[in-house]
Amino acid sequence: MRKKTAYGIQTRGDRYTAVGLVPEDDGRWRITTRETGTHAAGPGLDLRRAIGSKGTPLGLVLNRKTVRNALTSFPRLKRKELDKAVHGWVAREEGTPVADWQVAWTELQRPEPDPENTDVFLLYCPKWELQAFQQRIAGWGGQISRIIPEFTVLDQMYRQYGSGRHDLQGWNLVYVTAQEQFLCVANHEGMILTRELPADLNEGGNRQEHIERLATEVDRSLFFARQTEYNPRIDRVVVCGEAGLAADLVALLNRDTSVPAELWDLNTLFTMPEGEWDETLILPAMAAVLASGKGGLNLQAGTGTGLLPPVLRRRLALAAVTAAWTLVPLLTVGGLVTSRIQDHYLDAAQVRMQEALVRAEEAKQVYQAEKLLEDKENHIRQAARFQRDYAGVLLHLASLTPDEIVFKDLRLGDGTDGEPRIYLTGESTSNLVEDAQQAFIAFQGALGGSPLLTPEGEPRKLVISAERQGGGMRKKVEFSMECGIRQGTAVPVEEPAVALREEN
Known part of the structure; x- marks a missing residue:
């Protein structure tokens, strides 16, 4: 069965170092790919294709200066509540919302269990810095398996593959190269302390002075670790990195300090086709190994807590x-x-x-x-x-009619517009023609001021004549006219006493 190649990437400024390796039958890893370049130029086509293939393990080494770490205690809680407490502690410690931080943590076990408290080692990083780091390699493709800082890479690698680790209760793991200098104090339960070591300010000009400064800081770190609440027992100082510098530091520590020091030879873990070990490949190679495994701290989103x-x-x-x-x-x-x-x-x-x-x-x-x-x-x-009160209209018409006027004919009908009309034919009689005319004029005036009736135009017939009556002549005015019924003549009618249909 073909063995899967795992890849690790470390960035320093605008440059990157990428390493691909495969496991060998003797428990070592053979480095098959090594590439350095700038993020602006990006990786080569072969490396891009290899990383982008489905299921390829990919580990990223995060700059430790962007990551905070802490060892603190919490009341004993269930795992979900403890996770919320850890995130809340980070937000309170930094004074910013919980959503601003990516957190990974693992629970430590004391030699003598505390029934009331839980010790937790945690890593946390601003999400915007983590996203900026991921953005640099977004165009590479592939699925990131693990993101951890340099000291966590070294610690987890030693826990799994360090020689003699099972015989130690605690250790001080020191990493020194021309580019990186740091240490982490830990035991089998978890990491306790991390510290930066002084860089070589003379750039190799005074090597002995640099080694002495490193030895002093390593010895001081043991003192600082003992001052913590955890107070670990440190049995060994383990030094790795650039072979010559690490060997000289081990010799000086064994001479001047009380804690034994030993060299962790990384050539027992990795082989290269050329047979030459390049110290710049150490951390990305370790990240590739860890990416192909499971468990441990991981700042990749969705994997914030350590596994059981x-x-x-x-x-x-x-x-x-x-x-x-x-x-x-x-x-x-x-x-x-x-x-x-x-x-x-x-x-x-x-x-x-x-x-x-x-x-x-x-x-x-x-x-x-x-x-x-x-x-x-x-x-x-x-x-x-609503219905027209014709009886009321006729009574009203009678009240407007003077005594001199007599109706010969009165009909109700519809006009050309469909509205009801009253057609009148009558005469106004009197002994004097002036009185007959005056009565007709008064009748017309009354109709004009009526709220219910309105004359429609001029009289159709208007004749003034005289007729003999008894021993004299009687004057009369004959007329024929049309009256409209105003709309206001529609008046409400009371509801019938019995409903049309009884409701159930």
Whole structure:
């Protein structure tokens, strides 16, 4: 079976170092790819294709100066509550919202367990810095497996592959090269302290002075570690990095300090085709190894907390498998019973649904019939509420008519516009023609001021004549005219005493 190549990338300023490696049968890793360049130019086509292939492990070495770390205690809580407490501690410590930080943490186990408190080692980094770091290699493709700072890369690598680590209770892991100088104090439960070491300000001009300064800081770090609440026991100082510098530092530490020091030879872990070890490849090569594994701290989004210990994970997995095999028969029988119950319920529900549809259709028809009847009754009631009071109009006309005027003909009819009209034919009589005319004029004036009637134009007929009556002559004015009925003559009529239809 072909072994999967894992890749690690470390950036320094605007430059990057990329390493690809594969595991060998003897437990070592063979470096197959090494490439350096600028982020502006980007990786070569072969490297881009290799990293972008599906399932390729990819680890990123994050600049440790952008990452904070702390060792603190919390009240004993469940894991979800403890995770919230850790994030809250970071936000309170930095004075910014929780959402501004990417946090990874792991729980430490004291030699003597504390029933009330939990020790936690945590890493946290501003999300904007992490996103800027990821943006630099966004065009490379691939799925990032792990993002951790340099000291975490070194610590996790030593925990898994350091020689003699099982015989130690605690250690001071020192990394020195021309570019990187730092240390981390840890034990089997977790990391306790990290410190920067002084850089070579003379750039190799006074090597012995630089080594002495390194030894002084390493010895001071042991003192600082003992001042912590955890107070670890440090059995060994383990030095790695650039082979010559690391060997000289080990010799000086063994001569001047009380804690034994030893060299961690990284050539036992990695091989190169050329046979030459390049110190700039150490950290990205370690990141590639860690990316191909599981567990440990990780600042990649969605993997913020450390995983459970391996022994506990195996026990939980075994318990889950056992429970699954036990539950299979129960689940099978339960599934059959549930299926039959559901089928019976669905059949009954289908029958009830059909019955409900029939009743709904009947109710719909009844409602439509009732609605039609109600609309008819409302229309009749509305029409009956308003009708023209013709009797009142005629009485009003009589009240306007002088005594001298007698109607020969009076008819109600519709005009050309469909509105009702009163057609009048009559005469005004008197002994004197002036009185007859005056009575007709008064009648016209009364009609003009009537609130109910209005004369329509001039009289159709107007004749002044005389007729013999008794022993003398009687004067008269004959007329024929048309009157309209004003709209205001529509007056409300009281509701009938008995309703048209009784409501249920």
